[in-house]
């Protein structure tokens with residue numbers, strides 16, 4: 001893709017990609033730095049990644065490698081994720097004897113303190129443990145909570161019944177943002193400056209009506225309560241049958257809320273078997289969706305795709321979701337996203 005215009009030069013917002021350290025060397029790194037100006041750690045800043053088998057907070061070598069890579073290459077790093085029900089050690093939600101925490105006041109205090117300790121440890125590490133916070137520190141944002149909205153409409157509050165919710169109720173979301181705000185200000189603002197880390201809520205299927213309503217309602221409640229949410233994230237794991245207007249509509253739905261937005265995990269499956277015709281359709285899809293993003297550039301903190309090459313995608317079995325193939329060649333999807341030529 002030597003001769004292709006860098007994707008990042010075709011848009012007025014930062015464009016990111018989820019990776020692990022496999023993409024930080026060789027031809028993959030060259031491709032990445034040519035086309036993207038931001039990275040997200042795909043797995044290695046998730047809660048479980050920060051702890052060893054003895055429950056001791058231990059920065060993962062992959063997390064360190066990605067911070068170093070971002071600094072060395074002048075990339076921004078979008079952190080993912082402080083508080084989630086997935087990829088979180090079971091002991092977070094247990095007493096030392098292994099019995100589950102309940103929603104008693106005593107157990108709520110235990111879980112809230114664990115959350116606080118976790119968030120402060122991550123913040124402390126990313127700001128000073130890894131290296132001084134300053135111009136060289138690539139961290140610009142964090143998903144503070146991920147996937148807290150329920151997939152169905154069965155609950156009045158629309159909240160996913162996760163272990164976090166079962167013990168703490170909806171307040172776990174407030175606490176996560178308050179702790180993150182406190183931690184990053186506390187750690188970074190020694191000189192009185194505001195934290196330079198934008199705090200996001202993040203979820204999937206936000207392009208679908210019901211989930212979007214529940215998401216918007218929660219964001220409204222959080223902001224009404226003064227919870228320090230800075231940004232709304234849309235994962236946008238979609239397929240060729242998802243109308244592009246639904247993605248645009250999701251961004252428009254939150255445009256007046258008063259916080260920034262990010263597309264955090266974009267991928268577009270073709271279905272299988274993957275054919276040349278479908279790959280061209282996908283090119284037109286990526287073109288339309290990136291055009292919708294360009295029209296909304298002022299509202300976008302960043303747009304990230306969830307992986308560099310198809311073979312590395314968690315959704316590869318649903319059909320070639322990303323911009324580049326396994327030989328690091330640009331697909332029609334890339335040319336579409338970058339506004340280039342596509343076959344008719």
Ligand code: G3I
Nearest residue numbers: 042043046080081086087146147204235237265306313314
């Ligand atoms: O690292 C182990 C490896 O040692 C082991 O041999 C192998 C065997 O299965 O598993 C490896 O861990 C896998 C890990 O990815 C790293 O590749 C896990 O099994 C696998 O479950 C994990 O999947 C990740 C998934 O989150 C887990 O929930 C995907 O890579 C990652 O793309 C995906 O990302 C999520 C976002 O965090 C949130 N939004 C949805 C998105 C897609 O599910």
